[in-house]
Amino acid sequence: MVIKKRYVRVVAALTAVALLCLWAASCATNPVTGRPELMLVSEADETQIGRKTDAEVVQQYGAYEDPQLSAYLNGFCQEIARVSHRPNVPYQLKIVDSSVVNAFAVPGGYIYFTRGILAYLNNEAELVGVMGHELGHIAARHSAEQISRAQLASVGLGLGMILVPELRYVSDLAQFGVGLMFLKFSRDDERQADDLGVEYASKLGYDAAQMADFFDSLALMQPSSSRSGLPEWFSTHPNPVDREKEVDRKAEEWRQDLGLRNPKVNRDAYLRRIDGLVFGEDPRGGYEEGGVFYHPTLRFQFPVPSGWKLNNTHTQVQIVSAAKDAAIKFTVAAKGSPAEAARAFVQQNRASVVEQGSTRVNGLPAFRLLSQVTTQQGTLGILSYFIERDGKVYVFHGFTPANRYRGYASTFTATMEGFSEIRDASKLRVEPNRIRVKTVSATGTVRQTLRAFGAKEENLEKLAVMNGMRLDDQVQAGSLIKVVEKGK
Ligand SMILES: [Zn+2]
Numbered sequence: 001m002v003i004k005k006r007y008v009r010v011v012a013a014l015t016a017v018a019l020l021c022l023w024a025a026s027c028a029t030n031p032v033t034g035r036p037e038l039m040l041v042s043e044a045d046e047t048q049i050g051r052k053t054d055a056e057v058v059q060q061y062g063a064y065e066d067p068q069l070s071a072y073l074n075g076f077c078q079e080i081a082r083v084s085h086r087p088n089v090p091y092q093l094k095i096v097d098s099s100v101v102n103a104f105a106v107p108g109g110y111i112y113f114t115r116g117i118l119a120y121l122n123n124e125a126e127l128v129g130v131m132g133h134e135l136g137h138i139a140a141r142h143s144a145e146q147i148s149r150a151q152l153a154s155v156g157l158g159l160g161m162i163l164v165p166e167l168r169y170v171s172d173l174a175q176f177g178v179g180l181m182f183l184k185f186s187r188d189d190e191r192q193a194d195d196l197g198v199e200y201a202s203k204l205g206y207d208a209a210q211m212a213d214f215f216d217s218l219a220l221m222q223p224s225s226s227r228s229g230l231p232e233w234f235s236t237h238p239n240p241v242d243r244e245k246e247v248d249r250k251a252e253e254w255r256q257d258l259g260l261r262n263p264k265v266n267r268d269a270y271l272r273r274i275d276g277l278v279f280g281e282d283p284r285g286g287y288e289e290g291g292v293f294y295h296p297t298l299r300f301q302f303p304v305p306s307g308w309k310l311n312n313t314h315t316q317v318q319i320v321s322a323a324k325d326a327a328i329k330f331t332v333a334a335k336g337s338p339a340e341a342a343r344a345f346v347q348q349n350r351a352s353v354v355e356q357g358s359t360r361v362n363g364l365p366a367f368r369l370l371s372q373v374t375t376q377q378g379t380l381g382i383l384s385y386f387i388e389r390d391g392k393v394y395v396f397h398g399f400t401p402a403n404r405y406r407g408y409a410s411t412f413t414a415t416m417e418g419f420s421e422i423r424d425a426s427k428l429r430v431e432p433n434r435i436r437v438k439t440v441s442a443t444g445t446v447r448q449t450l451r452a453f454g455a456k457e458e459n460l461e462k463l464a465v466m467n468g469m470r471l472d473d474q475v476q477a478g479s480l481i482k483v484v485e486k487g488k
Contacts, residue, residue, distance in 0.1 A: 030141060054110045100116045212251070355368075447460060463484065
């Protein structure tokens with residue numbers, strides 16, 4: 001039996017190799033290196049994958065709405081495209097509404113900067129260097145290569161929470177598209193993207209060495225965890241050895257070659273553009289306080305079980321028990337009435353219904369469903385509430401292995417039946433923290449300057465890093481500095 005299985009596997013592997021060779025016969029030329037390469041993904045595929053991934057990125061993480069800032073950033077994107085190795089790709093840049101510090105690119109020309117990374121960049125030269133690096137990944141077809149590799153290896157792209165295996169299937173996150181940018185590039189690809197970033201920035205007259213300074217600041221940052229589910233720059237960009245030194249050296253080479261006397265840095269121009277940028281988590285998209293989750297924009301609240309961990313993303317709220325053996329997922333149904341949404345859930349998951357019926361939750365029409373779903377790893381007990389309010393159907397699913405359901409039934413019920421309008425108006429009046437760009441009035445150290453603008457002691461270090469400085473560095477009167485204005 002075992003031998004037979006192994007034999008089948010060998011045959012399958014050989015077939016894969018044979019197929020691979022067929023494809024290789026029509027292999028492509030890399031736009032950057034000019035060398036032929038194995039590429040299972042055509043340019044048309046890239047466009048298609050890009051479009052699909054883009055829709056998922058925007059849906060999953062949300063776009064940051066600031067048309068002026070978007071237009072400003074896209075201007076650079078088009079300039080870089082012009083001097084790149086693939087000027088004909090329709091590049092576009094989008095701002096992702098996440099506090100995580102990261103930038104990424106997917107095939108088809110889609111480049112993303114989080115508002116988190118925009119807060120940490122300090123001048124146009126850094127911006128163009130990092131954007132050039134991301135555009136470089138597309139120009140050199142790194143993602144396309146990776147998809148090819150991923151297809152060959154059938155890499156699982158799930159990025160669900162770490163829970164008991166039975167619970168994984170419920171995670172909506174395990175989608176091919178969004179998984180794409182979490183494929184790490186190789187160190188060689190990173191090095192090449194750095195080189196391209198330096199090349200493109202230099203060709204546009206910028207001081208490409210600034211990018212090395214930005215990598216230094218990134219290294220000083222404390223990795224933060226964000227509810228958005230997006231990883232940080234360093235977890236998606238493996239750090240090549242001597243990266244900063246290499247960038248500095250290449251920048252100097254290009255400077256010589258191009259005869260750049262006074263390469264542009266443009267610090268003030270950049271900083272003025274990000275004045276007012278939302279910083280950190282945005283409570284208007286939901287926040288937890290005193291054991292209650294409030295969503296001020298949609299004006300609802302519900303209790304969070306004590307000791308459970310809540311993760312609020314753009315599309316759903318996930319709450320996980322301390323033992324990680326139960327979870328509550330909260331989303332909005334695609335369409336239909338509460339009963340229709342329940343029916344769709346039963347169909348999609350081939351759920352066997354234990355109990356179901358119409359009910360009311362704090363006066364709102366609702367449908368309650370208790371069901372079991374069999375997965376490869378075992379059977380889940382699932383309590384679901386579908387609650388209609390303001391033309392939307394809000395959905396709760398509480399799930400746990402079926403044999404543990406009894407222990408969690410009352411916890412699930414308390415959260416779901418606790419769904420209501422926000423009654424305390426003060427919970428509606430929240431404002432996010434924002435970046436404010438201030439003019440320094442007296443020359444002094446970064447420490448003195450930040451204190452003068454009212455920064456708290458515990459935030460000084462972080463603010464200095466955000467400004468690309470050390471606390472003992474000098475800042476001149478009349479120069480600009482970033483501070484964080486506290487929201488409500
Ligand atoms: Zn990269």
